[in-house]
Amino acid sequence: MSLNASQQLKDIPVFVTAVEAGSFAEAAERLHLTRSAVGKTIARLEDRLGVRLFHRTTRSQQLTADGSLFYERCLRALEEIRMATDMLESGKQQVSGRLRVAVSVLFGRMCVAPVLTQLVTQHPELTLEFSFSDRLVDLVEDGFDLAIRNGTLADRADLIARPVATHYMHLYAAPHWLARYGAPQSLDDLADLPGLIYKYSNGPKAWQFAQPDGRIREILPPHRILMDDLQALADAAIAGHGIAHLPSWLARHALRDGQLVRVLQHHEGISHVAHAVWRKTPHLPPKIRAAVDLLVDQLEVRVNPR
Incomplete structure (x- = not known):
């Protein structure tokens, strides 16, 4: 040339x-x-x-x-x-090259990164690059090999998605807060108790609960604290400012340490499926296959520890 x-x-x-x-x-x-x-x-x-x-x-x-x-x-x-x-x-057995992975900030840091970073130990010729952002990246335009996304996916003919874990939303409060206000016994009781609410750009997000008939019930309790960060909501719940609706993987350490207690355990919050997403290609690169297989094998246990 x-x-x-x-x-x-x-x-x-x-x-x-x-x-x-x-x-x-x-x-x-x-x-x-x-x-x-x-x-x-x-x-x-x-x-x-x-x-x-x-x-x-x-x-x-x-x-x-x-x-x-x-x-x-x-x-x-x-x-x-x-x-x-x-x-x-794809014709090589060795996993090598650079793997660029896009993940959301909190879920990526707490759940995905601890799993995928094992790849660099298992495959010495692999370089792993994470991008932590809650922005929905375009894999093709932004040059990522793999993205981990929660919730409903857009229908894209140029992308492949595989479920890698399911996580659940539950209600949590601090023990000293429950001692003061009392634990709710039904969903109707939430109308009289202060809630800690996640706020989207278009307003507060109602709590959602799966009903026996398959419908979703939405509840927006009285609230004076709204935040657009789940970790901040968890911290506010630990401090005793109210009940928070949190993903189980975020609350697990505080639950283990006795800082939070799950309330209304007989009412299931809705679940969210995490997917590994990559560009559709006739030949799947070994580095992507290795990453997805590892996520399928280990991410569920990390998201929902037994």
């Missing part, structure tokens, strides 16, 4: 990232380059191709018609390279 052709191949991922990031500055951050380096790469590519790829102003950048055409062809080429790499990796 000539030096010119080799350089052009190196420039293409920079161009694609610049398009998808929406700005050279954001592309530079994603690629761990300077903004100047990204700009010079695009300029070099334009000079080599003899066309303008972007309309650039001080405030924005937009693809030209030639740029849009080139971008579509680059995506196809990069996908072919990825598929070829996956095909070769």
Whole structure:
């Protein structure tokens, strides 16, 4: 391969990232380059191709018609390279390379990471990279090999999902709080007791309980504390500020240490299924297979310890 052709191949991922990031500055951050380096790469590519790829102003950048055409062809080429790499990796017995995993902050830190970090001990040629964020990442656009997601999944023909664990929501309160206010005996009693409520951007989230007839009952108790962080809700419950509706994996240590007590044990909260999600490919890379198999084998026990 000539030096010119080799350089052009190196420039293409920079161009694609610049398009998808929406700005050279954001592309530079994603690629761990300077903004100047990204700009010079695009300029070099334009000079080599003899066309303008972007309309650039001080405030924005937009693809030209030639740029849009080139971008579509680059995506196809990069996908072919990825598929070829996956095909070769799938023929190897050794798990190697870099595995990029996207997980939510709390569930990822407490449940997923302790399981998957075992991979680097089991496979010396593997590098494991986690991204902890509650943002819903796009595996293709953001370049992740694997994501762990809770709850209902969007229907995507280009993705594969496999259930790896089920976790449950229950009600918890501090023993000293229960001694003061009394333990509720039914769901109806919650209408008279202060609750600690999770708050979404569009408002407070009602507690949900599965009913014998299959329906879901929603209850929003009286509340003066709302938080958009589950750990903060658990801490407030431990401090004796009310009843919290928490996932069992988050409450397990406080439950074991006697800081929290489960209330209304005969009323089941709804369950959430955690899925491992990866891009659909004809040949599953061994690194993804190893990660998913390990999650299937160990994550359920960590989420719901016996």
